[in-house]
Amino acid sequence: MDSLRIVPARDDKSATTQDTSNSFGLHDTLQYGPRSLATEVRKNGAVKDRLENWEATQDNLKLQMQRQLFGLHMPMRILMERKLVSQNSHMPVLSQSNLHLDILMGRDEMLECPDFMMPASELRQPSDIHADMEKKLRM
């Protein structure tokens, strides 16, 4: 993406089942309920898309500017460092904190909404640790 957008673009939603897929790659009816084309194709709220893509868009802007100023090696090194640091051999338990990653991303001295507002989905106990580990190791 060669764009220098500051704010996430409002793109039309396409139907996808990846959000709710189980280990077979199909829609997980047991966990998420029956599939509904109306909910998948209809455009969701704009705030949700904006918030979820916010950090990625800002990050992309910075990396793109670094590429244009310094060359391809600069964003490559930055991304390499991040990748090295996010390798986490622990099991996916509830709360995982990665201080090194926070420092590299520049949020070590800031408090943001995700730090203290936990969605209900994260409060659940990991019901199937094997499935969680499988998902993690396939990444």
Added chain:
Amino acid sequence: MATASVYKGAGFDFSNEVRNTFLSERGIPLPKATSTGTTIVGCLFKDGIILGADTRATEGPIVADKNCEKIHFITDNIRCCGAGTAADTEFTTALISSNMELHALSTGRKPRVVTAMTMLKQMLFRLVPQPTHYHRPPSSIAPFPYRYQGHIGAALVLGGVDATGPQLFTIHPHGSTDKLPYVTMGSGSLAAMAVFEAKWQPNMEVRIPHAHPLPTYAHSPPPPPQRAEALDLVCAAISAGIFNDLGSGSNVDACVITASHTEMLRNLVKPNERVQKERSYQFRRGTTAIKKESIRSLIVDEDVTSITGEAMDIS
């Protein structure tokens, strides 16, 4: 498969969004949040900043809180008044207060008002609602908090005195800011602005209204009577909002911030005290005649056994 994201995510849970969209399209409205359709003002005077606010919180047409506090703490020398959804203003100012403390610890300097302003505007801009495809009923007649339907609706007046001097900013719900010598926000802002426009002058002194004497500010020469004093002016502006706007009411809060210290004047003026009832509505004893009286002892049978054994083992 997706790789583990280095980003923290939105922090909000959108799993109910499909259901809410469905319900609102069927005509079932979202519940109204407690809003502080309000009057908040800020004003620059000779030594610093005065912030003022009313104390009514409404929930639709009902007064939810007759004496709520709208002047929030950011740092020792910076305060922020909030209008809009009460939860949003409190949450936003608390978050920014925490971030300011972290920032001050990290830089090792006293915090500045522009830092708080920048943090607030960046946070509010991130949450700007975009227009959607389906028709939303026009909200030009409704007070602004209802337009946002759950998105952050917080209009703030931020003021403080830092190393660069006294600063006064407004932050609108979409994230735009202004730097002005006197500002008003909220539903009563027009009434309060009318008072400011008529009487504000640069370099006013502070004089305490007779209801609340404060020896700290008793500068010896009494000011000439035709000059409007800053604190009186702020009280007059808030009172204009209280009496002329339905969304504002109850008492006047003020906060005087100078380079040396900050004085929080809670309930400075109370123009809406409840009058004492003229009659007493207690019934005198004997109004209802007693026809029959029967006393029943709840103790049927009492048998006392003395225990002279060892004491209870509480080790």
